[in-house]
Amino acid sequence: MSDKSHWTGDxxxxxxxxxxxxxxxxxxxxxxxxxxxxxxxxxxLTAGAARMxxxxxxxxxxxxxxxxxxxVLLVLQAMDSAGKGGIVRHVMGSVDPQGIALAAFKKxxxxxxxHDFLWRIEKRTPEAGFIGVFDRSHYEDVLIGRxxxxxxxxxxxxxxxxxxxxEKRLTDAGTRIVKVMLHISHDEQRNRLxxxxxxxxxxxxxxxxxxxxRLRWPAYMDAYQVAFDRTSTTDAPWHVVPAxxxxxxxxxxxxxxxxxxDDIDPQWPAATFDVETERARLAAS
Amino acid sequence: MSDKSHWTGDxxxxxxxxxxxxxxxxxxxxxxxxxxxxxxxxxxLTAGAARMxxxxxxxxxxxxxxxxxxxVLLVLQAMDSAGKGGIVRHVMGSVDPQGIALAAFKKxxxxxxxHDFLWRIEKRTPEAGFIGVFDRSHYEDVLIGRxxxxxxxxxxxxxxxxxxxxEKRLTDAGTRIVKVMLHISHDEQRNRLxxxxxxxxxxxxxxxxxxxxRLRWPAYMDAYQVAFDRTSTTDAPWHVVPAxxxxxxxxxxxxxxxxxxDDIDPQWPAATFDVETERARLAAS
Numbered sequence: 180m181s182d183k184s185h186w187t188g189d190x191x192x193x194x195x196x197x198x199x200x201x202x203x204x205x206x207x208x209x210x211x212x213x214x215x216x217x218x219x220x221x222x223x224l225t226a227g228a229a230r231m232x233x234x235x236x237x238x239x240x241x242x243x244x245x246x247x248x249x250x251v252l253l254v255l256q257a258m259d260s261a262g263k264g265g266i267v268r269h270v271m272g273s274v275d276p277q278g279i280a281l282a283a284f285k286k287x288x289x290x291x292x293x294h295d296f297l298w299r300i301e302k303r304t305p306e307a308g309f310i311g312v313f314d315r316s317h318y319e320d321v322l323i324g325r326x327x328x329x330x331x332x333x334x335x336x337x338x339x340x341x342x343x344x345x346e347k348r349l350t351d352a353g354t355r356i357v358k359v360m361l362h363i364s365h366d367e368q369r370n371r372l373x374x375x376x377x378x379x380x381x382x383x384x385x386x387x388x389x390x391x392x393r394l395r396w397p398a399y400m401d402a403y404q405v406a407f408d409r410t411s412t413t414d415a416p417w418h419v420v421p422a423x424x425x426x427x428x429x430x431x432x433x434x435x436x437x438x439x440x441d442d443i444d445p446q447w448p449a450a451t452f453d454v455e456t457e458r459a460r461l462a463a464s
Numbered sequence: 465m466s467d468k469s470h471w472t473g474d475x476x477x478x479x480x481x482x483x484x485x486x487x488x489x490x491x492x493x494x495x496x497x498x499x500x501x502x503x504x505x506x507x508x509l510t511a512g513a514a515r516m517x518x519x520x521x522x523x524x525x526x527x528x529x530x531x532x533x534x535x536v537l538l539v540l541q542a543m544d545s546a547g548k549g550g551i552v553r554h555v556m557g558s559v560d561p562q563g564i565a566l567a568a569f570k571k572x573x574x575x576x577x578x579h580d581f582l583w584r585i586e587k588r589t590p591e592a593g594f595i596g597v598f599d600r601s602h603y604e605d606v607l608i609g610r611x612x613x614x615x616x617x618x619x620x621x622x623x624x625x626x627x628x629x630x631e632k633r634l635t636d637a638g639t640r641i642v643k644v645m646l647h648i649s650h651d652e653q654r655n656r657l658x659x660x661x662x663x664x665x666x667x668x669x670x671x672x673x674x675x676x677x678r679l680r681w682p683a684y685m686d687a688y689q690v691a692f693d694r695t696s697t698t699d700a701p702w703h704v705v706p707a708x709x710x711x712x713x714x715x716x717x718x719x720x721x722x723x724x725x726d727d728i729d730p731q732w733p734a735a736t737f738d739v740e741t742e743r744a745r746l747a748a749s
Binding site for chain 1: 556
């Protein structure tokens with residue numbers, strides 16, 4: 180960390196979705212627990228990258244020796260343009276790609292739709308030693324699924340409980356689940372989508388369907404609120420990260436990941452061979 | 465690129481395995497085509513990272529619009545400790561993780577062994593728009609496979625032709641295959657393995673079996689030579705990258721990848737919607 184950190188509070192606690200949480204009361208332009216500005220935040224992100232890098236390597240190393248079955252799973256959900264890609268690039272991009280398992284969930288394929296909604300998710304859960312990242316996730320099935328009525332109401336209802344049970348199994352087996360909603364304002368989304376229209380090299384990121392979803396903004400906010408109410412558990416709580424300031428969102432998610440890794444506290448595994456014997460063998464080779 | 469590049473020759477040509485190539489004649493401590501030292505090389509690697517980053521995003525964008533089926537596949541082979549991991553980390557680590565598909569091939573599982581040796585490989589070939597990286601590959605099946613006689617001699621013989629046909633199919637379908645052997649000297653390997661023994665936080669990377677393989681060094685060099693003779697084709701040539709200097713190996717592999725991406729020359733796709741219409745819809749939303 181840098182000499183003077185601008186963190187004034189515990190970000191995991193400040194952003195956690197607890198009983199009584201109201202999404203409507205969150206200010207997407209706020210920077211909870213942080214009293215610095217962009218420049219300080221970026222410097223702190225760089226310092227945090229070195230810390231994450233070491234923790235990730237320790238986690239990977241520990242898993243190779245059967246010393247731990249621990250893994251981390253970052254679940255990213257957000258409205259379009261809220262910055263999921265930037266998190267992957269600027270937060271995950273700073274650690275060794277060999278320790279990251281990234282899964283981007285798009286519109287389900289016919290094969291995926293022929294199975295339970297968690298079938299494709301289960302296949303992409305991180306193995307021990309890895310940091311998994313879900314760019315969208317099983318929550319789509321209770322977000323767009325609910326807003327667009329892609330399944331009967333009772334099926335949507337069933338899914339909340341199924342998700343809680345599924346995540347409980349993962350956490351019991353050693354996965355720390357970090358669930359993040361990146362929260363931007365309605366106006367900020369308009370600005371960001373407009374900026375894509377202004378740059379020909381960003382046109383490929385623009386999809387007219389994004390505006391169709393944008394027109395259902397209130398329904399999405401309701402769907403998020405219900406998902407939070409039903410699936411923010413002690414073992415796998417949600418965190419709502421204000422994301423109008425990209426630098427803050429990245430820094431906050433990095434802190435949440437460092438916290439998860441610190442909780443695991445992975446140690447370098449002890450040698451399973453005699454070091455002096457090996458030194459002699461090597462020298463003679 | 466930096467103001468004055470120290471490249472004095474075409475690295476793709478200088479390192480390519482052509483007819484008459486002899487591995488035994490390659491100096492692992494050389495820096496072919498580059499007359500700078502470590503510091504200049506590292507600065508050039510940073511400059512190259514920005515170039516690779518843009519090309520990778522263009523490639524990904526182009527593939528989203530069906531404008532191209534192109535992809536890149538980096539195949540990394542080497543003796544232990546030659547620096548495969550460093551390439552993944554320092555060359556691939558500089559581009560957006562969302563555009564990279566990394567596959568590390570370990571000892572085959574029973575399920576993999578119950579299929580043809582290319583079965584597990586086919587499943588991990590990069591989709592359009594991606595840069596795939598094979599950390600070890602189907603070449604293990606003619607390297608350790610040959611040295612350790614893991615398959616009958618006639619089966620090993622069959623595999624060279626099967627590999628050439630397989631790679632031809634991939635290149636015909638739009639994949640640029642960049643095949644790299646990182647080449648360190650026998651002495652350099654001893655130094656690097658010894659360094660792992662010297663540091664408790666590196667013990668997990670040390671495996672006594674590595675010394676067993678080291679004792680078969682000449683047989684491995686022969687197996688590499690045969691693989692080069694049989695599988696270095698016009699469409700998918702091998703490159704032998706001297707790797708005693710890690711900075712050179714990274715820079716050279718980066719150059720080979722930039723060359724492959726430049727060959728594809730991916731363009732930002734044109735908008736598939738009317739920009740003004742979308743601007744109006746967005747403004748009204």
